[in-house]
Amino acid sequence: MSLVTSIFLIPLLAAIVLAFVPRNYRVVMRGVAVFATFLSALLAVILFLEFGHAVAGPTGFKFEFQRQWVQALGISFHVGVDGINVGLVLMGAIVAFAAACCSWEIQEREKEFYILLLVMVGGILAAFASLDLFMFYFFHELALVPTFIMIGVWGRGERKNYATFQITLYLSLGALIALAGLIALYLESGANTFDIPALIAYARNHPFSSDAQHFIFPLLLFGFGILVSLWPFHTWAPPGYGSAPSPTAMLHAGVLKKFGLYGLIRFVLPLLPDAARSWMTVLAWLCLGNLLYCGWVAMRQKDFNWMVGYSSVAHMGFAFLGIASLNLIGVTGAVLVMIAHGFLAALTFGLSGYIYHETGTLEMEQLGGLLRKLPFIGAALTMAAFAGCGLPGFANFAGEITVLFGAWHAFAHHQAVVIIAVWAALIVGAVYMLRGVRRVLHGPVTEKWADVADASNPWRKVPFVVLLACLLIFGFFPRLLTDKISASLTAQLGPNFQTWALRSDKPEGHPESQIANRKSQINRSSWITPEPRSASHSTLQ
Amino acid sequence: MNPDFLAWIILFLPLVAAGLITLYFLPQRKVSAGLSTGAVIIGFVLSVIFVSWAGWQPAIRESAATWLAVGPLHVAFGLRFDPLSLLMILVVTGVASAIHVYSWGYMHEDPGFSRFFACLSLFTFSMLGIVLANNFIELFIFWELVGVSSYLLISFWHERPSAADAGKKAFLANRLGDFGFLLGILIVWSSLGSLNFGVLQDRLSAHAGALGSLATIAGLLIFCGAMGKSAQFPLHVWLPDAMEGPTPVSALIHAATMVAAGVYMLCRVSFLLDASALEVIGWVGGFTALLSAVIAVQQDDIKRILAYSTLSQLGYMMMAVGLGGDSQAMFHLSTHAFFKALLFLGSGSVILALHHEQNIWKMGGLRRQMPVTFWTFLAATFALSGVPPFSGFYSKDSIFAQATARHSYGLLVLGLAVAVLTAFYMFRLVFVVFLGSSRSPACDHAQESPPVVLWPLRLLAVFSIIGGYIGIEQVYEKQFGAAGAGHPLWQQLLAPFREAPIGAVLGILAAVLGFAGAYKLYSNVAKDPLPDKLGALSRAMANRFYFDELYQATVIRLHDALASIADWIDRWIIDGFCVGLARGGTDLTGRALRLLQTGNLQTYAFLFALGAALVLYLVLGK
Numbered sequence A: 001m002s003l004v005t006s007i008f009l010i011p012l013l014a015a016i017v018l019a020f021v022p023r024n025y026r027v028v029m030r031g032v033a034v035f036a037t038f039l040s041a042l043l044a045v046i047l048f049l050e051f052g053h054a055v056a057g058p059t060g061f062k063f064e065f066q067r068q069w070v071q072a073l074g075i076s077f078h079v080g081v082d083g084i085n086v087g088l089v090l091m092g093a094i095v096a097f098a099a100a101c102c103s104w105e106i107q108e109r110e111k112e113f114y115i116l117l118l119v120m121v122g123g124i125l126a127a128f129a130s131l132d133l134f135m136f137y138f139f140h141e142l143a144l145v146p147t148f149i150m151i152g153v154w155g156r157g158e159r160k161n162y163a164t165f166q167i168t169l170y171l172s173l174g175a176l177i178a179l180a181g182l183i184a185l186y187l188e189s190g191a192n193t194f195d196i197p198a199l200i201a202y203a204r205n206h207p208f209s210s211d212a213q214h215f216i217f218p219l220l221l222f223g224f225g226i227l228v229s230l231w232p233f234h235t236w237a238p239p240g241y242g243s244a245p246s247p248t249a250m251l252h253a254g255v256l257k258k259f260g261l262y263g264l265i266r267f268v269l270p271l272l273p274d275a276a277r278s279w280m281t282v283l284a285w286l287c288l289g290n291l292l293y294c295g296w297v298a299m300r301q302k303d304f305n306w307m308v309g310y311s312s313v314a315h316m317g318f319a320f321l322g323i324a325s326l327n328l329i330g331v332t333g334a335v336l337v338m339i340a341h342g343f344l345a346a347l348t349f350g351l352s353g354y355i356y357h358e359t360g361t362l363e364m365e366q367l368g369g370l371l372r373k374l375p376f377i378g379a380a381l382t383m384a385a386f387a388g389c390g391l392p393g394f395a396n397f398a399g400e401i402t403v404l405f406g407a408w409h410a411f412a413h414h415q416a417v418v419i420i421a422v423w424a425a426l427i428v429g430a431v432y433m434l435r436g437v438r439r440v441l442h443g444p445v446t447e448k449w450a451d452v453a454d455a456s457n458p459w460r461k462v463p464f465v466v467l468l469a470c471l472l473i474f475g476f477f478p479r480l481l482t483d484k485i486s487a488s489l490t491a492q493l494g495p496n497f498q499t500w501a502l503r504s505d506k507p508e509g510h511p512e513s514q515i516a517n518r519k520s521q522i523n524r525s526s527w528i529t530p531e532p533r534s535a536s537h538s539t540l541q
Numbered sequence B: 001m002n003p004d005f006l007a008w009i010i011l012f013l014p015l016v017a018a019g020l021i022t023l024y025f026l027p028q029r030k031v032s033a034g035l036s037t038g039a040v041i042i043g044f045v046l047s048v049i050f051v052s053w054a055g056w057q058p059a060i061r062e063s064a065a066t067w068l069a070v071g072p073l074h075v076a077f078g079l080r081f082d083p084l085s086l087l088m089i090l091v092v093t094g095v096a097s098a099i100h101v102y103s104w105g106y107m108h109e110d111p112g113f114s115r116f117f118a119c120l121s122l123f124t125f126s127m128l129g130i131v132l133a134n135n136f137i138e139l140f141i142f143w144e145l146v147g148v149s150s151y152l153l154i155s156f157w158h159e160r161p162s163a164a165d166a167g168k169k170a171f172l173a174n175r176l177g178d179f180g181f182l183l184g185i186l187i188v189w190s191s192l193g194s195l196n197f198g199v200l201q202d203r204l205s206a207h208a209g210a211l212g213s214l215a216t217i218a219g220l221l222i223f224c225g226a227m228g229k230s231a232q233f234p235l236h237v238w239l240p241d242a243m244e245g246p247t248p249v250s251a252l253i254h255a256a257t258m259v260a261a262g263v264y265m266l267c268r269v270s271f272l273l274d275a276s277a278l279e280v281i282g283w284v285g286g287f288t289a290l291l292s293a294v295i296a297v298q299q300d301d302i303k304r305i306l307a308y309s310t311l312s313q314l315g316y317m318m319m320a321v322g323l324g325g326d327s328q329a330m331f332h333l334s335t336h337a338f339f340k341a342l343l344f345l346g347s348g349s350v351i352l353a354l355h356h357e358q359n360i361w362k363m364g365g366l367r368r369q370m371p372v373t374f375w376t377f378l379a380a381t382f383a384l385s386g387v388p389p390f391s392g393f394y395s396k397d398s399i400f401a402q403a404t405a406r407h408s409y410g411l412l413v414l415g416l417a418v419a420v421l422t423a424f425y426m427f428r429l430v431f432v433v434f435l436g437s438s439r440s441p442a443c444d445h446a447q448e449s450p451p452v453v454l455w456p457l458r459l460l461a462v463f464s465i466i467g468g469y470i471g472i473e474q475v476y477e478k479q480f481g482a483a484g485a486g487h488p489l490w491q492q493l494l495a496p497f498r499e500a501p502i503g504a505v506l507g508i509l510a511a512v513l514g515f516a517g518a519y520k521l522y523s524n525v526a527k528d529p530l531p532d533k534l535g536a537l538s539r540a541m542a543n544r545f546y547f548d549e550l551y552q553a554t555v556i557r558l559h560d561a562l563a564s565i566a567d568w569i570d571r572w573i574i575d576g577f578c579v580g581l582a583r584g585g586t587d588l589t590g591r592a593l594r595l596l597q598t599g600n601l602q603t604y605a606f607l608f609a610l611g612a613a614l615v616l617y618l619v620l621g622k
Helices: A003-019 A026-050 A083-105 A109-128 A133-154 A160-189 A195-207 A210-227 A237-243 A246-256 A260-273 A273-298 A302-327 A326-358 A376-388 A393-408 A416-439 A457-478 A479-503 A511-525 A530-538 B003-024 B029-054 B083-107 B113-132 B135-152 B161-192 B197-206 B212-229 B238-244 B248-256 B258-268 B275-297 B302-322 B326-353 B370-383 B391-405 B409-433 B451-469 B472-478 B489-499 B499-521 B530-534 B536-542 B546-597 B599-622
Strands: A062-072 A075-081 B062-070 B073-080
Touching: A003 A026, A003 A075, A003 A083, A003 A109, A003 A133, A003 A416, A003 B409, A003 B499, A026 A083, A026 A109, A026 B161, A075 A083, A075 A109, A075 A133, A083 A109, A083 A326, A083 A479, A109 A133, A109 A195, A109 A246, A109 A260, A133 A160, A133 A195, A133 A260, A160 A195, A160 A210, A160 A237, A160 A260, A160 B029, A160 B212, A210 A260, A210 A273, A210 A457, A237 A246, A237 A302, A246 A260, A246 A302, A246 A326, A246 B083, A260 A302, A260 A326, A260 A479, A260 B135, A273 A302, A273 A416, A273 A479, A273 B546, A302 A326, A302 A393, A302 A416, A326 A376, A326 A393, A326 A457, A326 A479, A326 B062, A376 A393, A376 A416, A376 A457, A376 B062, A376 B472, A393 A416, A393 A457, A393 A479, A393 B073, A393 B135, A393 B161, A416 B161, A457 A479, B003 B029, B003 B062, B003 B073, B003 B113, B029 B083, B029 B113, B062 B489, B073 B135, B083 B113, B083 B248, B083 B258, B083 B326, B083 B451, B083 B472, B113 B135, B113 B248, B113 B258, B135 B161, B135 B212, B135 B238, B135 B258, B135 B451, B161 B197, B161 B212, B161 B238, B212 B258, B212 B275, B248 B258, B248 B302, B248 B326, B258 B302, B258 B326, B275 B302, B275 B546, B302 B326, B302 B391, B302 B409, B326 B370, B326 B391, B326 B451, B326 B472, B370 B391, B370 B409, B370 B451, B370 B499, B391 B409, B391 B472, B391 B489, B391 B499, B409 B499, B451 B489, B451 B530, B489 B499, B530 B536, B536 B546
Parallel strands: none
Antiparallel strands: A062 A075, B062 B073
C-alpha cells in the first residue's frame, strides 16, 4: 500500500472498525478516531517532508499508485501527489486530526458521529489524492453526504432543519452540475479515459474544440463554484456553518470546500484554456461579490458563526481572484490561500465551538468580556481573527499578497478589480474581524460567565495549538509551499500561462495605456523564465 | 567574519523573548520582564558594537534570504545597513531600553505584567524590522506587525470599553493608510520590476522617468501609508485615542518610534517621490502641525496634550520631507524620540503619583513633591519648545533653515506659528501641573516615583539636552548626500546662528512669544481663562474640531449603510427571492405532479389506455 493510499485508507478502515465497537465504549471510539486521524496526519507530514526527495513519475507525480478498474471506460484507481495537492493533503489530514480532537463536544450518538466523521475524512483526503476524474468525484460525494447527516442530526440552533435542507439541496445541485461537466469532459475529449494526467497529455496534442470548451467550462465553473460558495451561490454557507457541529464545520469549511477550487486548478485550467481565458473577467468581478459584498454582509452579522461563515465565503474570493489571474503568481497564490484558509477556518470554527459549548450562545450581543475568563481560547481567537484579516506572520497573508500581485499583473485593464480587492482585504476584513473580537472577547467581565472555564486540559488545547503552529510555520516560511506549487504549476500549466498572457494584451486608444501595454507585454512574455525581471528590464531600456 | 550576523541577532532577540514569554513564562512575572528588557538592552549593546565594528557605512550593505519566490515575484527577507538604518536602530533600542526599565516600575501592580512585556517585545521586533527592511514587502510586513502590536497595547486594558474601542480605531485608521501603501507598492513593482530599495534606486537613477505618469500617484499612495502610521491629517484621529493604553506604551509607540515609522519610511524611499508628491507631503505635514497645535491648546488631559503635540511634531517632520530635507526630518525624529519619550514618561510619573488622575486642572504645585520629575519634564519642555541649547532647537531650526533655503516661505510661516503655539501649550502644561498651588488633596499627598521610574527620566533628559550637537544630523547627511565635515562640539553648538541666522532667531522669538503668552494666562490660575475669551472656538478646539463626529457621520455611517444594504439583498433577494423561487418552483412542480398521482385505479387505467391509443395511432396511423 503506497504512502498516499494509506493516508486516506486509515480513516476509512477505522470507520469500519468503529462499526464493531460497542456503543457504550465511548473512550475507545474517541480513541480510535483520534488515533486514526493522528496516524494519517503523521503520514501526511512524512509525505510532505519526503516530497522533495521522492522521484517523480513520467507524468510528474510522486508517490503514484495506479490499478486499472473498469478498463472499458478508462476508469482506474490512480493516486499521487505533486506540488499542487501535497500541501492540500497535508492541510486536510492535519485539520482532520484537529476536528477529531474537537469532537469531544458531541455527547450523543457518538458512534454514528465518529463513523461519519472518519468516512468524511477519508473521502476528502482521497479526493485530493485522486488522479482519476471518476474517483475524484466519487470520493468527494463520499465526503459530502456525511456532512448533511451530521448537520441534520448533531446540528444546533433553531434553524438547523432549514440550514440542513438548504445546504443539501445547494451542494447536491452544484455537484450535479459539475458531474454533467465532468461527463461532458470525458465524452468530448475522445481520449476514452478518466485519468487526469492522461487527459491533460492527450489534450496537449488534441485540444478541445472551441465550442466544447465554451459549453463545458461554465458547467464546471459554476458547478464547482456552488461548492466553493462563489457569489451569488453562497447563501448556503453561513447558515450551514452556523448550525453545523464544530468538527463538521471545521472539515467542510476547511477542507471539503477546497475541492471545487482544486478541481478548477487541477484539470479545468489545463484542459479548457481558451474558455478559461474568456471567462476570467467575469470570474474576477464575481469574486468581488465574495470579497467585498460578503465582507459587508459579514459586518452586519449578529451571530459569531454566521460572521465567520461569511468571512470564509469572502476568503474564497481570494482563491477565485488568483485563479482568474491566470498567471503563475496568481494561481500559486490561490493554492496558498486554499491551504492557509483551511487551517484558519478549522481554527476559527473549533474555537467558536468551544465558546458555544461553554456559554451556550454565539450571539455577539450577549457575549463580551470573555478574554479574562478564557485567556488561552481568547488569545487563540484573537490570533485567528488577525490571520483572518491578513496579518503578516500567518500563512493567509502570504497567500493573499501573492494573489494580489498576480491579479495586479493580470488585470492591467481592469485594475479596479484589484483595487477593490485590496480594499476588501485590508479594510472590510479588518472591520468585521476586530468587531467580532471586540464584542466577544473585550469589554467588562460580567457575572454570567462565572462558570466559563478555559481549556486547561492539554487535550483541549492540542487541536488549536497544532492549527496555529501550521498557520505560523507557513506564514513565516511560505516557500515550503510556494516552491512546490509553482514548480508543478509551471510543469502543468506553463504553456497556457504564456498563451493567456500574450493574447490578453489588446492595445487600447490612449497613448499612455499603449505604453503600459507594451511594458506589460514585455513583462508577461517572460512570465515563466526563472529570472525574467532583470531580463525584462533590460529590454525595457 | 562579517558583522551582519549581529544585526540578525538584534532583530530576532525581541521576537524570541516575546515567544518565550507567551509560551512558557506568563505566570513568572520577573522572568518575563527580565527576558523582554534583556533582549532590548542586549540589542542596544550589540547595535553599538555593530556600528563601532563596521562603521556607519558597512562594506556589506545587505544581508538577505529569499522569503517568497514565484516566477517574477521575488520577495527577499533582508537587512539593509546604511547610516539611516543604523542610527535608527540605535535610537529605537536606546529609547526602548529606557522605557522597558521604566515599565518595571509603572506596570508593577498590573495583573497582565507578563503579557505587557510580551507585547512590548513584539513591538520592538516589528519596529526593528521596519528599520532594517531592505524591500517593500518586508517593510509592509513589519508595518502591519507594528500596527497589530500597537492594537494589542492600546487595548491592553481590554475590559475598559474605551480602550478596546481605541485599539480597534487605531488599527483601522492604520489599515486605511495601508490600503494606499499596498497599491503604491503594486504600482512600483509592476513599473520598475523590483521591490528591493537599492535596486529601485539604481533603476530610477539610471532612468529618471521610469515610473512615467504614475510617479506622482505612486508617491502619494506610498505617502498614504505614512499618513496612517504617522497620524497625519486626515488619518490623525486615532493617535489621541491611543492614549488609552498604558503610559509607557504611549511613550514608546505613540511618541518615539511607531508614529515615526511613517517619516522613516518616506526618507527610506524618498528617491521615489517626485516634486508634486513632495509638495503635497509638505503641505499636509504643515497643516497637520498647525491643526494639532491649535487643538492641543485646549486639551485638559495631560496625555492628550502630549499626543497632539506629537501629531504636531510629526507634521514638522513631514514638512521637512516635503521640503526635500530628509536628513533634517530624521534629525528632528531622533531628538523628538528622546524628549517626547521623556515627556510621556514624566507624565506617567505624575499620573502614577496621583493614582491615575490625568486631568491637569486637578493637579498643581507638584514641583515641590516631585523634583526629579519636574526638572526632567522641564528640560523636555525646553527641548520641545525649541530653546537653545536644548536638542529640539537644533532639529527644528534645521527644518526652518531648509524651508528658507527652498524659498518655501509659506511653510516657514506655518512652522513658526506652530512653534509659538508649541511653546504656549507646553508652558501652559508646566504652569498648571507643576507650578502654582495644588488643586486637589491628591496633589498634597503626591510622592516622587521610585528610582526605577526616575533613572530612565534622567537618562532621557541628558539626551534631550545634548541631542542637538552630538553629530546625529551629520550621520544622516552621510545617507542623503551633502555630508558636511565634522565640527568640534562648540562649533556645532553655534552652528544654527552661523548657517541660518534668520531661522534661528525667528525660532527663538517664537518660543519666547509662546512662553510669554502662557506665563500671562496660566501662572497661578485656578481654571482655564481661555474658554471665556475664545468662546465657540475654544469649544471646537476642545472637541478636536469635531473630526471624530465627522467620520462617524460620513465614512462609518456610509460603510454601515452599504453593509446593511448588502445584508438586506443577501437575506431577501438572493436567499429569499432567488433561492425561494428555485425552491418554490420545485415545490410547485412537485404539487402539480402530485395531482396526477391520484391513486385512483380507474384514472390510471384510463390514462394508460389513452396513452396506448396515442402510441398506436402515432406508430400505425401515419
